Amino acid sequence: MDKVNKVVMIADSDQHVCNLLSRFLADAGYTVTYAADGYIALDSARLAPPMAILTEVLLPRLDGLALCRLIKSDAATSDITSVIVLSVLAAEERALSSGADAFMQKPLEKHRLLKILNEANSKRGLKA
Amino acid sequence: MKHSDYKCISTGNPQMDEILNGGFPSNSINIIMGQPGTGKTIFAEQMVFHHARDNDKDERPILYVTTLSEPAAKVLMYLQRFSFFDESKVGSVVHYQEIGTQLTKNGIGAMVPFIEDAIHSLSPKIIVIDSFKALHDLAESTQQMRRMLYELTGLLTAFETTVFLLGEYTDEHAQTLPEFAIADGILQFLRSSLSTRDERFLRVLKLRGSSYLEGLHGCKITSAGLDIFPRLVTPSVAESYYAEIERVSSGVAGFDEVVGGGFLRGSTTVVAGPAGAGKTTFGLQFALAGSRQNERSLYVNFQENPSQLARLIKFLGADLDKIKLEGFELLYASPVELQIDSIIVKLFGLIQEKNIKRVVIDSISDFSRASSDADRLHDYLYSLLQHLSLKGVTTLLTYETVGTMLDDGKDAATISRFSNMSDNIVLLGLGHEPEYERDIRCIKARATKHDRKAHRFEITDKGICVY
Numbered sequence: 001m002d003k004v005n006k007v008v009m010i011a012d013s014d015q016h017v018c019n020l021l022s023r024f025l026a027d028a029g030y031t032v033t034y035a036a037d038g039y040i041a042l043d044s045a046r047l048a049p050p051m052a053i054l055t056e057v058l059l060p061r062l063d064g065l066a067l068c069r070l071i072k073s074d075a076a077t078s079d080i081t082s083v084i085v086l087s088v089l090a091a092e093e094r095a096l097s098s099g100a101d102a103f104m105q106k107p108l109e110k111h112r113l114l115k116i117l118n119e120a121n122s123k124r125g126l127k128a
Numbered sequence: 129m130k131h132s133d134y135k136c137i138s139t140g141n142p143q144m145d146e147i148l149n150g151g152f153p154s155n156s157i158n159i160i161m162g163q164p165g166t167g168k169t170i171f172a173e174q175m176v177f178h179h180a181r182d183n184d185k186d187e188r189p190i191l192y193v194t195t196l197s198e199p200a201a202k203v204l205m206y207l208q209r210f211s212f213f214d215e216s217k218v219g220s221v222v223h224y225q226e227i228g229t230q231l232t233k234n235g236i237g238a239m240v241p242f243i244e245d246a247i248h249s250l251s252p253k254i255i256v257i258d259s260f261k262a263l264h265d266l267a268e269s270t271q272q273m274r275r276m277l278y279e280l281t282g283l284l285t286a287f288e289t290t291v292f293l294l295g296e297y298t299d300e301h302a303q304t305l306p307e308f309a310i311a312d313g314i315l316q317f318l319r320s321s322l323s324t325r326d327e328r329f330l331r332v333l334k335l336r337g338s339s340y341l342e343g344l345h346g347c348k349i350t351s352a353g354l355d356i357f358p359r360l361v362t363p364s365v366a367e368s369y370y371a372e373i374e375r376v377s378s379g380v381a382g383f384d385e386v387v388g389g390g391f392l393r394g395s396t397t398v399v400a401g402p403a404g405a406g407k408t409t410f411g412l413q414f415a416l417a418g419s420r421q422n423e424r425s426l427y428v429n430f431q432e433n434p435s436q437l438a439r440l441i442k443f444l445g446a447d448l449d450k451i452k453l454e455g456f457e458l459l460y461a462s463p464v465e466l467q468i469d470s471i472i473v474k475l476f477g478l479i480q481e482k483n484i485k486r487v488v489i490d491s492i493s494d495f496s497r498a499s500s501d502a503d504r505l506h507d508y509l510y511s512l513l514q515h516l517s518l519k520g521v522t523t524l525l526t527y528e529t530v531g532t533m534l535d536d537g538k539d540a541a542t543i544s545r546f547s548n549m550s551d552n553i554v555l556l557g558l559g560h561e562p563e564y565e566r567d568i569r570c571i572k573a574r575a576t577k578h579d580r581k582a583h584r585f586e587i588t589d590k591g592i593c594v595y
Binding site: 107 | 247279282285289
């Protein structure tokens, strides 16, 4: 890989949650993009696939699990992007069967989040 | 959520954790409410420093945010008087931050960015906001307050931290203000005036995802922080039963025959009579008889101080120092400072710890006077006596009547109330002119063939002798 893709997309409708997540990610050297609903996230990812998508399950218009399935079934994005599903629900099984690389139950904590993101990327051979 | 997933955060106070069935839920939003001076800040600080004490270097810190009720410096100044306070933790583990200026300048909209900043820079495991209620004074509208609360809740739900919102909230606020709807736990502190002293209580109003000990629990503020006394609840009724037939001597010469050979083990007896009738002597004889038979006795007294009691015990032919070594326990509390909750918790703890088999409470009249709530006292005593009965502890309660007989309304009503929870009732009389002959009568003895006649008695240097 010539140039390391260090873009992480946050798909979450809560502006304050997005802000805080982006600050955690920026601290770790990532470039962050946002999507306030599932279709915006899908379109943006198809246009410029990010290294990873952190998506909330309860996303407007297209939920996070459906977004995950579409990203993983699309050849343009499936090999490039890790998808990490976030939720207050204990939805790990559904997230993994939707093709997610990892699942993280809310509430979140910075170090745990970065660890899971790194592990998901490492599994896919992506280096942060 | 699976039950096994439920995690608690300890309050740092074992009694409070017992009330909360382990503590507050982790990563929850909780309200600590109460009028000024009820103890909510002390409770929160005690919890904060408990967690600070056990904090390893790598652990996440604690954030204490003051709003507009009291500057952090003032909170800290008074906090230093408590033994739980540890100056070395301030700034290293416990971070005090003021948001008053931002709130005054930018309104309540400053709160969410402030907390966002704090989570980003500190990643605190606990956040205390004191006072959260003060934000209502700055809100331009209810709508603005609701909006801020919605955003704050979203943020706090998404990130790992346990939050405590402190405030001078009233019962009415708890019904109407929006933060009470989003709270996972609500703890209320109360204070009520009783004669020359105050009684403090706390109660849990809400605790999502867990059972808790309902009702009012007594508490008091000491130099070590809050001392909490969980309400004693009636033990669950055993499915099997065992009818106790063993007799326990009263220790009063000539009286055992009146009640069929002594009191039944595990029973409760009320000894009632006017001042000077011999109730304390009767109670002491009962307790001392236990010591003589290698049964540990506990004498709870609110009238005679330890020196007066030692003289009385000596009069009855025993040596207090000697019998203490043999397992005789004395618990004295001044009737002026008597708080039922603390006494009963102490008493119950002693009974369990020392394997006490005989208990004398002298007197329940003092309990009644010390209690602001007669129903609560009755429930408390009932629970205590049920516990004691199940443990095979034989109990004697003294009660001071106003007149010489029980025919006046007040005494009769009270005795009737205690009668429900007692197995035996014994009346002591001072007698009438010209002889003033003392008399004793057993007017009730459950499951026992007893002698209801009045018997003459005297108080000799061996104590009460019944004829």
